[in-house]
Amino acid sequence: MVTAPPPELLIEDAPLTIAGRQFRSRLMTGTGKYRSIADLQASVAASGCEIVTVAVRRVQTNAPGHEGLVDALDWSKIWLLPNTAGCQTAEEAIRVARLGREMAKLLGQEDNNFVKLEVIPDPKYLLPDPFGTLAAAEQLVKEGFAVLPYINADPLLAKRLEEVGCVTVMPLASPIGSGQGLRNAANIQIIIDQANVPVVVDAGIGTPSEAAAAMELGADALLINTAIAQAGNAPAMAKAMALATTAGRLAYLAGRIPVKAYASASSPTTGTITTAS
Amino acid sequence: MVTAPPPELLIEDAPLTIAGRQFRSRLMTGTGKYRSIADLQASVAASGCEIVTVAVRRVQTNAPGHEGLVDALDWSKIWLLPNTAGCQTAEEAIRVARLGREMAKLLGQEDNNFVKLEVIPDPKYLLPDPFGTLAAAEQLVKEGFAVLPYINADPLLAKRLEEVGCVTVMPLASPIGSGQGLRNAANIQIIIDQANVPVVVDAGIGTPSEAAAAMELGADALLINTAIAQAGNAPAMAKAMALATTAGRLAYLAGRIPVKAYASASSPTTGTITTAS
């Protein structure tokens, strides 16, 4: 007879804690590239995410087709993560981070000092500049920001950013929007092994299997935008990514089986056949 | 203001249908290698699976440590999939399949004619014999069995088995129990493209990311045993595998983004910064 799973077999997972703030969801999403506001709303809801990143410059400038983007989400339930997308230098990023803080206040999040720091001088590959990022991070930490820097998966850079007071590191899995998946797994693994702050894998994830794989490495959270917003059915993909993020986290906590060179029978082969009478 | 996801964005998925019988879960599990009966029970419950495979020879012989295995599950809710593990020839497999049908009746499943056909002469790699499998499948189909053959990922063999009346094909991802993951993806993709019966990827899956990846290819279902039973925490891994199976299925239905060689910004970089007054 089947009984309920004994309580001692359930896994307790600590909440994701960033700058003292706790979150249950380990999937963050964005607001870019959705086909419609309705798609955005449905996807955010389906993802179960508690943190949504917004490009401050987009909102400031009312970029075409994005009017009303900020009004589309319920900021009493979603934590705003302003980002500095579009900034090519540390100076620009610092200015936009300050604007982001204003935006948070206007949305009713008085104590929200988070900023996703992006310093991206390169228009083709959209890869972050380690030098500008470090310089901006140092200044923003001094100004009291909780800085979440977007970086190439360089373990030395990650360590340095942690040392200057960043509250997470956000290494990219592969170039943003490329959907190439985990192309820097060896370095991301080292970053995770060394980090004392949460590691959020950001950019490049294209599928739930890749999302799960990043979490199985021990990442603390993921940020996924394009793979959801541009999927054939965005809300369904949002749900798929949420499930995969949880699946990967659970598997990390549960402990996977070792990889073996050869087969190992699920069923013993020693039994002898007896004829059922 | 957030509204509920519009109904038109939800994805309808047909049930998994095998031999006319419908199942909602696309994850099947096994009963081998668990550390305890309690672990087995909790894992089956956590997996949400509706089909559990049982090695008929094990039950017949009361293999050490597995007494009571059959009594541990609620067969009014779980569909039995008897398997012929331990059979090296077509003849043995046919005999064990018949015993499996008896077992199903004893457990109250009068109309259960399913059999997972395994013909495995090789004790080291535990790979199935295509010739013995085909021969046994032909005979078992004649005897009215619903045959689910376990096979190497050979598209020609899969087609042939479908032609002789098998109700699914079950290609292996990598050697059983190895946890090597999807090592035959190119062939499994072809099998899926060609199949008119459900394709169940069986053996070798080690992690939720690999489970999701197999479903993203378009597999109809998965069978996972060792990766759950031998995980550090089996019920937690069972839950993780269930989530990943659903995630991969949803992603397949939703449609993933294309892989791009280069980056593509989530946020437009054309905005100009305006100072918040």
Next chain:
Amino acid sequence: MVTAPPPELLIEDAPLTIAGRQFRSRLMTGTGKYRSIADLQASVAASGCEIVTVAVRRVQTNAPGHEGLVDALDWSKIWLLPNTAGCQTAEEAIRVARLGREMAKLLGQEDNNFVKLEVIPDPKYLLPDPFGTLAAAEQLVKEGFAVLPYINADPLLAKRLEEVGCVTVMPLASPIGSGQGLRNAANIQIIIDQANVPVVVDAGIGTPSEAAAAMELGADALLINTAIAQAGNAPAMAKAMALATTAGRLAYLAGRIPVKAYASASSPTTGTITTAS
């Protein structure tokens, strides 16, 4: 002062021996898909190959653009490997194999009983039929052929073909002409581990790195056609493939370093710096 490498450090490699015949080159090539006869000639020369496979049906039928193909090569130096490309059944393949033997005689190779056996009913993926291949192989062995069967990478099938007297097995790396590289490495490794005849990896190799990887697994030889014939510069690619085949073989014999999870310094870090006076 540099001295010559001590003799004891050189590696002796046995010749490739198939059906008692010895070859120094471990790269075989084909004659299909070249842009010109000159390209074919230059490529065969650059590859250093000693075995060239020819589609018997093509020659029999003087397929458009291939007149003179047989006259283009010096059959006093190149060993002909007639193949049964285009045959969908065992019966067709057996007939074409016999025609191949006639062709070898006409080209002055009286004692050439080799045949590359291809039984391919599937026009889309061009994958070989295990059942037709085994049936044809059994008959051709009886007729005194040295049979080199082209197969999907199924270890059980490979073993069975060896048991009926085939002189090699030729598993495919990925679908023919696809250039997808080694997509069946796990199975090919098992085939190599079990084989008592040479294992020739055939079809799907696209680059020298993939050629080397197949040889590093322990394959005895490679057959590469499309990746050479359709390369931007076919003779240069032929040379590249020849070098990579030798490189992979040498590495297999030399013994690679183990893969380590972490770094290991090439240079000790214990030294202290002394100032040059």
Next chain:
Amino acid sequence: MVTAPPPELLIEDAPLTIAGRQFRSRLMTGTGKYRSIADLQASVAASGCEIVTVAVRRVQTNAPGHEGLVDALDWSKIWLLPNTAGCQTAEEAIRVARLGREMAKLLGQEDNNFVKLEVIPDPKYLLPDPFGTLAAAEQLVKEGFAVLPYINADPLLAKRLEEVGCVTVMPLASPIGSGQGLRNAANIQIIIDQANVPVVVDAGIGTPSEAAAAMELGADALLINTAIAQAGNAPAMAKAMALATTAGRLAYLAGRIPVKAYASASSPTTGTITTAS
């Protein structure tokens, strides 16, 4: 009848040019971790390399077992590449670089201003520090060095180092000595696409297939030490690496075939069988 390859089919490759100096070999080796001086000598000879890197601190300190290392090679034929292995800061690396220049003079290379710059504060993963590396590079360029910096595969860092006057960039494939192969291929590809100086892939290559793969990406050269020095047979592996480096380069120049989703016959299947009379 076979004729020699027409001259127009041969590929001309420019020499590798670093800081105005030309080299024919695209494989560089090191002197660390060999089992014996004889092994080192035979391996350098077998590799055909023209550039050998030496850890200046090792030579300065006569590290155990390495006495006579410098005398073991013929510096009238091999170009010395002094490296700063063991330096944790920019200051240390600058001092050791100057010592390296002295060493080159003592070995008769008066005009050798090359230095392989390594700034590695991390003793576990031995990954280079981007900030210390950039600082040291700027200073050493001012002092007239030809600087070849060893870096994590960060395209922005690579670009910055090129801008300050480095003569190559040397991204790592995976952690040094790990033999993990190309784990940063996506980033290395971007570095190659953007670079105006030679890109030398350094560290992590374990096999000839991985060496060839790096060259097929378009890398200009490789530096391989551990995978040769610690191979079962070091000189044989040195030869294998040399062949693979050339093979990968040739393939890059020749142009590989595209990867196709499905098969494409080498031999046409349209012929009809005619019976040989």
